[in-house]
Amino acid sequence: MKNGGSVDDSKEIFQDGLEILLKNVYVNNFTLTCKLKTYLYSICNNLWKSKLYKKRVEENYLKRKVEDDMVVDFTVTQDYELREKIFYGSFETLDSLHQKILKLSWQDYSLKEIADKLGYSAGYVKKEKCIGQAELVKRVKGNRDYNLIMDSE
Numbered sequence: 792m793k794n795g796g797s798v799d800d801s802k803e804i805f806q807d808g809l810e811i812l813l814k815n816v817y818v819n820n821f822t823l824t825c826k827l828k829t830y831l832y833s834i835c836n837n838l839w840k841s842k843l844y845k846k847r848v849e850e851n852y853l854k855r856k857v858e859d860d861m862v863v864d865f866t867v868t869q870d871y872e873l874r875e876k877i878f879y880g881s882f883e884t885l886d887s888l889h890q891k892i893l894k895l896s897w898q899d900y901s902l903k904e905i906a907d908k909l910g911y912s913a914g915y916v917k918k919e920k921c922i923g924q925a926e927l928v929k930r931v932k933g934n935r936d937y938n939l940i941m942d943s944e
Contacts, residue, residue: 796839799901803913804842808835849897870940877937881930889923896920 796804811834815821823830882890888909895905902920906913931937 795843797901799903800839800842803902804835804838807838811838873936873940877931877934877940881927881934884930885923885926888919889926892916892920893923893927 808831812831882893885893891909892905895908896902900908902913902916905920906916909916911919
């Protein structure tokens, strides 16, 4: 598939696009001003771009590049270790279901694959993944050391 996606990714994006389309039709005062195909394509295209962006952010979340010829500053190393400690400490406080779902999603399993592994529906896994991510962000941002790092930057 183009842009690094799999068949499962395209099915997931298409399903999400259909859900958004239906939600817009039933919830909002919706008036279609272009072909349905064009509208659905633009929804799916935006969803895919969003997914690619989030994937890049995930990949770079804990990685920091340090040039080989640069001397590594002690504070950079200390900040990295502290950020890692905060992240994993916060992650370990999540309940086991959210930990499993997030670990599998970070290993590039699709929602359907995660649902099959854990014995839940894809919709339930998607909902719990969102809840788990939100809770993780809340716990990281609520960490006293995180606030000290953010205040110093």
